[in-house]
Amino acid sequence: xxxxxxxxxxxxxxxxxxxxxxxxxxxxxxxxxxxxxxxxxxxxxxxxxxxxxxxxxxxxxxxxxxxxxxxxxxxxxxxxxxxxxxxxxxxxxxxxxxxxxxxxxxxxxxxxxxxxxxxxxxxxxxxxxxxxxxxxxxxxxxxxxxxxxxxxxxxxxxxxxxxxxxxxxxxxxxxxxxxxxxxxxxxxxxxxxxxxxxxxxxxxxxxxxxxxxxxxxxxxxxxxxxxxxxxxxxxxxxxxxxxxxxxxxxxxxxxxxxxxxxxxxxxxxxxxxxxxxxxxxxxxxxxxxxxxxxxxxxxxxxxxxxxxxxxxxxxxxxxxxxxxxxxxxxxxxxxxxxxxxxxxxxxxxxxxxxxxxxxxxxxxxxxxxxxxxxxxxxxxxxxxxxxxxxxxxxxxxxxxxxxxxxxxxxxxxxxxxxxxxxxxxxxxxxxxxxxxxxxxxxxxxxxxxxxxxxxxxxxxxxxxxxxxxxxxxxxxxxxxxxxxxxxxxxxxxxxxxxxxxxxxxxxxxxxxxxxxxxxxxxxxxxxxxxxxxxxxxxxxxxxxxxxxxxxxxxxxxxxxxxxxxxxxxxxxxxxxxxxxxxxxxxxxxxxxxxxxxxxxxxxxxxxxxxxxxxxxxxxxxxxxxxxxxxxxxxxxxxxxxxxxxxxxxx
Numbered sequence: 021x022x023x024x025x026x027x028x029x030x031x032x033x034x035x036x037x038x039x040x041x042x043x044x045x046x047x048x049x050x051x052x053x054x055x056x057x058x059x060x061x062x063x064x065x066x067x068x069x070x071x072x073x074x075x076x077x078x079x080x081x082x083x084x085x086x087x088x089x090x091x092x093x094x095x096x097x098x099x100x101x102x103x104x105x106x107x108x109x110x111x112x113x114x115x116x117x118x119x120x121x122x123x124x125x126x127x128x129x130x131x132x133x134x135x136x137x138x139x140x141x142x143x144x145x146x147x148x149x150x151x152x153x154x155x156x157x158x159x160x161x162x163x164x165x166x167x168x169x170x171x172x173x174x175x176x177x178x179x180x181x182x183x184x185x186x187x188x189x190x191x192x193x194x195x196x197x198x199x200x201x202x203x204x205x206x207x208x209x210x211x212x213x214x215x216x217x218x219x220x221x222x223x224x225x226x227x228x229x230x231x232x233x234x235x236x237x238x239x240x241x242x243x244x245x246x247x248x249x250x251x252x253x254x255x256x257x258x259x260x261x262x263x264x265x266x267x268x269x270x271x272x273x274x275x276x277x278x279x280x281x282x283x284x285x286x287x288x289x290x291x292x293x294x295x296x297x298x299x300x301x302x303x304x305x306x307x308x309x310x311x312x313x314x315x316x317x318x319x320x321x322x323x324x325x326x327x328x329x330x331x332x333x334x335x336x337x338x339x340x341x342x343x344x345x346x347x348x349x350x351x352x353x354x355x356x357x358x359x360x361x362x363x364x365x366x367x368x369x370x371x372x373x374x375x376x377x378x379x380x381x382x383x384x385x386x387x388x389x390x391x392x393x394x395x396x397x398x399x400x401x402x403x404x405x406x407x408x409x410x411x412x413x414x415x416x417x418x419x420x421x422x423x424x425x426x427x428x429x430x431x432x433x434x435x436x437x438x439x440x441x442x443x444x445x446x447x448x449x450x451x452x453x454x455x456x457x458x459x460x461x462x463x464x465x466x467x468x469x470x471x472x473x474x475x476x477x478x479x480x481x482x483x484x485x486x487x488x489x490x491x492x493x494x495x496x497x498x499x500x501x502x503x504x505x506x507x508x509x510x511x512x513x514x515x516x517x518x519x520x521x522x523x524x525x526x527x528x529x530x531x532x533x534x535x536x537x538x539x540x541x542x543x544x545x546x547x548x549x550x551x552x553x554x555x556x557x558x559x560x561x562x563x564x565x566x567x568x569x570x571x572x573x574x575x576x577x578x579x580x581x582x583x584x585x586x587x588x589x590x591x592x593x594x595x596x597x598x599x600x601x602x603x604x605x606x607x608x609x610x611x612x613x614x615x616x617x618x619x620x621x622x623x624x625x626x627x628x629x630x631x632x633x634x635x636x637x638x639x640x641x642x643x644x645x646x647x648x649x650x651x652x653x654x655x656x657x658x659x660x661x662x663x664x665x666x667x668x669x670x
Contacts, residue, residue, distance in 0.1 A: 058418070213259055637657075
């Protein structure tokens with residue numbers, strides 16, 4: 021099989037790009053791949069401790085508990101694993117001496133050492149695990165955010181620690197979440213409970229824009245935001261209520277248009293609350309094109325809710341918070357969290373697994389008045405020179421250490437008391453986290469193609485396995501070309517120099533270079549020393565950008581992916597907007613090659629929806645009621661979405 025290369029190579033619409041001697045690698049069932057193992061036991065004898073390596077061998081015999089892998093069946097792509105870096109966490113970490121602080125941050129975040137955490141959740145303003153309640157604009161009525169400022173606890177503690185983490189891992193993803201809006205924007209003018217006043221929706225959207233821009237000015241890229249942490253919880257300090265209907269309106273009329281107008285590509289992840297309510301995230305995800313996914317906690321409900329929401333919306337789901345308690349038992353917490361959060365969430369389409377607080381002091385602080393008093397961090401900072409790793413460190417460490425950002429989950433079965441989740445990493449390696457949920461030791465087999473290994477886990481123990489396939493005779497690819505055959509079709513051609521043990525190729529297509537679907541299956545022309553030529557015509561490419569890749573499958577079922585090619589179909593008949601705003605009638609006309617209905621929305625500069633109607637293409641619409649200013653338009657048809665700006669001047 022060929023080695024994964026995640027670098028996307030661009031090709032022009034009319035030219036082929038030639039790839040010389042890329043190798044598909046064929047696996048031999050007789051080769052004994054080495055498997056690295058890390059173990060944590062309930063009695064703490066082992067805590068993410070490296071074990072003696074195992075080796076795959078030709079599969080023989082049977083074991084009642086057998087886990088079988090099928091890498092041809094794939095699910096979500098991992099976005100990362102980690103913790104919430106609260107302002108309180110940053111404050112206590114800042115109290116460590118330079119050497120110990122550097123050691124801790126490298127242990128958590130270095131991509132090739134320690135536990136390699138690749139994702140951070142932070143608060144926009146204070147959370148309940150902050151030393152005080154604060155927002156970034158306390159000036160009542162400042163809807164233009166003139167007095168917006170990051171100065172305060174975040175600039176003192178959080179931002180300096182984030183900058184140090186980004187030096188260690190510049191590719192780390194950051195999700196930012198508010199616990200409350202500025203108090204003057206709320207119905208009760210209080211940090212606890214209340215809801216966002218409709219009159220302040222536009223101002224709050226501007227608050228998010230200012231925040232993302234201010235963090236970017238500090239060198240910190242916000243990968244995603246959520247509109248509200250736990251929108252149904254009014255008992256925390258701080259907190260704010262937000263119904264699903266309110267969240268849909270805020271996204272569609274204010275937050276989404278405001279991010280678009282500011283040319284920000286930050287994702288919007290909605291809900292961010294418990295698994296006992298699937299109606300809320302389904303309503304928001306289906307009710308707003310701005311919502312890219314939903315976040316979940318598991319303080320109530322069942323982890324299967326993530327699959328329910330993913331299936332009902334075809335959008336991403338994320339697991340974003342779960343705490344461990346001060347009075348918790350190491351073995352009990354390890355088992356519950358790995359079973360329900362690490363394995364459970366991952367097997368239910370979660371792209372992230374995030375535990376709660378990264379660090380606190382020995383008194384479980386800092387926290388606000390009314391904030392959590394028994395939330396145990398993954399790390400306890402004892403004093404300026406010592407710290408203690410707690411159970412959450414090992415909960416996340418077992419998956420973050422072996423599963424890389426960008427890994428794809430592959431099919432594997434749970435077997436009796438042994439539960440697991442398995443991924444294929446971008447570098448071609450495989451990673452599995454397995455847990456013995458039983459009350460006694462269990463021996464199980466892991467079967468991969470024609471090979472297997474066996475392992476024994478004591479009751480409540482967790483093991484992480486990682487192995488890199490050994491390669492033998494390559495299936496060499498001398499060319500892989502994608503080009504336009506016409507304005508409405510693409511031709512995919514590739515040629516092999518030799519093939520041994522190859523069963524077939526799969527051609528896959530994507531609009532984003534991440535989520536691919538199969539469009540063709542081409543069987544091998546046999547074991548060929550001289551190679552063979554293959555081609556396929558895609559008669560239905562997407563409007564805009566199309567990514568193509570090959571997947572090669574061996575006769576023993578193993579597969580891997582090749583390099584990605586990109587082509588743009590920008591000359592298919594698309595919508596165009598003709599704007600005539602200089603005369604008193606102020607008209608627009610949607611031009612299209614075919615007559616169709618289009619949903620046409622217009623937002624003013626503050627994000628307020630000022631026009632919303634279905635109109636026929638190629639007909640004029642008059643907007644004489646609009647005043648001078650800059651406007652954002654959204655056009656949606658069955659074939660296309662289009663966003664742009666126009667200006668009205670007197």
